[in-house]
Amino acid sequence: MFDGGEKCAVVGVFGVKSSAKLAYLGLYAMQHRGQEASGISVSNGEKISTIKGRGLVSMVYDDAMLEKLQGESAIGHNRYSTAGNDSILDAQPIFARYALGELAIAHNGNFPNAQAVRQRLIDKGAIFSSSMDTENLIHLIAQSHQVKLRQRILDALNQVDGAYSLVFLSRSKLFAARDPRGFRPLSIAKIGDGYMVASETCAFDLAGATFVRDIEPGEMVVFENGKEPESIRFAASEPKRCIFEHIYFARPDSMLFGESVYDVRKGLGRLLWQEKPVEADMVIPVPDSSIPHAIGVSQASGLPFELGIIRNHYVGRTFIEPLQKIRDLKVKKKLSPIRSLISGKRVVIVDDSIVRGTTSRKIVSLLKEYGAKEVHMRIASPAVLFPCFYGIDTPNKEELIANNLTVSEIADYLKADSLAFLSIDALKKAVHSHEDFCLSCFDGNYFHNL
Ligand code: AMP
16 A cells, blocks of 8 residues: 555635635644644735645744735645655655646545555656655646546545545635545635635634535535635445544544534443443543543543553653663653552553553553552553554554454553453444444444445
């Protein structure tokens, strides 16, 4: 599988002065969706300019740069890190000149069959400059025989299968499209006289935009000067939204697929407790991602919610070698239990998921080292048994701990006094219309041609 947009953020702004600054704010709010690289392309109606750089949004851009990016439409992207690729070549938006002019694209998602499409394009003479699935789209659009860009984009989308939330910027238009299964989110908001689209609604909150609606699976929206946004249904909608967005990936203050992420997470915690209670003194989250889930566990159990582990938000590399070897220095730099709180206590530690098991193992050992009498691990999602092909960065089957060990073997490996996962049935109960969700990382039901 080629590397695609993966677990990234996309944003688009149309018909507003300072569109680049609004795109910047959107990307800033969606930093959690990708920290490796960030980029913004702006059109001033005559030409498209792009800035891309490695690292966090706050490191990539400064005021002077954003001031130079003048124009009333923009798209932007945050890239999530995946091993082994040159992050600048693989940073987005991707820009190209082709028969109809200039085009920039930003992508969140993954095309599982990208390699076959790429080979077909290479056989026809295409030259690629990155390892991203997204580059396929540029070539498919450039080679299309359709006259108008919107038709060329639809032509290209019809030739790819997989997960995408995409924004396209031409000199005069913005296009935003979601794949027919709608794996990844993409919403529209109103801002001033213009519009904003973003992977997550938390981007609108920071930019001061007002949420209008989600783009539907199989829908492309065209933004053009002097016209209302035009909706094109290019494929029948067969929703398979990513459940992992709700479990872990999205920000808790976002509305995702029509539901509050925070509420869904608390619901997961409540259901987890109903299924797998245990005698204990307190509930603590693995900060920060599991805080809402742990609140749900606490509310359902009546056990006090405590911040038993404090997370250091300023972790970087340690340049000074410690005087003596400190066990688990890496995890201790990031997470530090409150000794006086947990010492001698039976704690329920809640995490949103277990993937390889590395995090949980270190956390259990840390809690024990700080004096916890019993450590009961509760996971607010089912065991991850299958890799994701649609843009969540889960590893190969062999690396997934639940694929190799039973629940009690995992508990032994973690050295936890007990371990329990949420059931798939309970997970389905935590969201509206569960049949519209993709649960492939838990049940192995995939939705593309394998
Ligand atoms: P692991 O240590 O491999 O079991 O990873 C599980 C931990 O990583 C949990 O604490 C999750 O909050 C977090 N997590 C889950 N999925 C992902 C992902 N796709 N990328 C990064 N972190 C994740």
